[in-house]
Amino acid sequence: MTPSPYRVMSTHKKDAHIIDLNSNQTLTAHLRRSTRPVCGDYVELDQFQNNSTRIARILPRKNHFARADRNGEPQIIAANIDCNIIVVAVQPEPTRDLINRYLVASHHCGITPLLVFNKTDLDPDFFSRTQAKYQKLGYRTFALSAKQPETVQPLLDTLHDKTSIFVGQSGVGKSSLSRIILQDDTLKTGALSQKTGKGAHVTSVTRLYRLPESNGFLIDSPGVWEYGLWRMSAQEIAAGFIDFHPFLGQCKFNDCSHLHEPDCAIRTAVKTGLIEPDRYQSYTRIVESMKHHER
Ligand SMILES: Nc1nc2c(ncn2[C@@H]2O[C@H](COP(=O)(O)OP(=O)(O)OP(=O)(O)O)[C@@H](O)[C@H]2O)c(=O)[nH]1
Ligand SMILES: [Mg+2]
Ligand SMILES: [Zn+2]
Missing domain, CATH: 2.40.50 (OB fold (Dihydrolipoamide Acetyltransferase, E2P))
Structure with a gap:
């Protein structure tokens, strides 16, 4: 066909x-x-x-990217995507667990995640440790600034022949980066609120663009304040933690939630330093947050 x-x-x-x-x-x-x-x-x-x-x-979708709707069901945002470009910024600072939730979602949707640390012009060291941590886990990361367009080139070089979507909080600079990549000044961007330091939800519609001079597509999406995962089991969430992978299937119980069960391979790996405690704590908070969807 x-x-x-x-x-x-x-x-x-x-x-x-x-x-x-x-x-x-x-x-x-x-x-x-x-x-x-x-x-x-x-x-x-x-x-x-x-x-x-x-x-x-x-036509049948290869995959889709989603987020939770009010009832904890997946709400599809865009389809047929190769790369999820997760943008976080020095301002507004990412909320706790935001990156990990996006990574879990990317895993479940079958989309390769890329991490972009934007606004390095405001503080070049702000994300150094976070970036090193995710690099060590095996993710591709980019520290850059939309105010210094030359720093965007390495990201641009990865977009050829693919469909990529910018996701992240409102105000982190998704549209500012899209303007540079698409060489299109008509994309609207907007200042953060002086009062709250949050983004002003400038982009209102998820929109696909063709990349200039390349076979590829870029989707700019409206920012969220908090990215919510749809209803998932503890096992599904664990599968989105790449550092848990070597230990999955080794717990005493097949349906181990890795929270309190005896002989849990994940908790043992945390104790022996093979999994970073902050990643495990983030996992437990994300599992806990699913209670929010219970009615
Ligand atoms: N200092 C600095 N400011 C930036 C950078 N990137 C974006 N900004 C500013 O941050 C504000 C928000 O940028 P946008 O591109 O509109 O953010 P967005 O992620 O598209 O926001 P939504 O459309 O609401 O989701 C604007 O005032 C931009 O000029 C950067 O690298 N450095
Ligand atoms: Mg925008
Ligand atoms: Zn376990």
């Missing part, structure tokens, strides 16, 4: 913006009630005599 040349750039209440990958033209297609496309979907279109266009079918 030849892949559909139509890809969803963004969705709105009653229609979606579509890019024709052959011609680079954009068009607007109506939505049927039964089709719920998301940014990044490949679709087939019905074109009518009166020149209107409708999405006929969403």
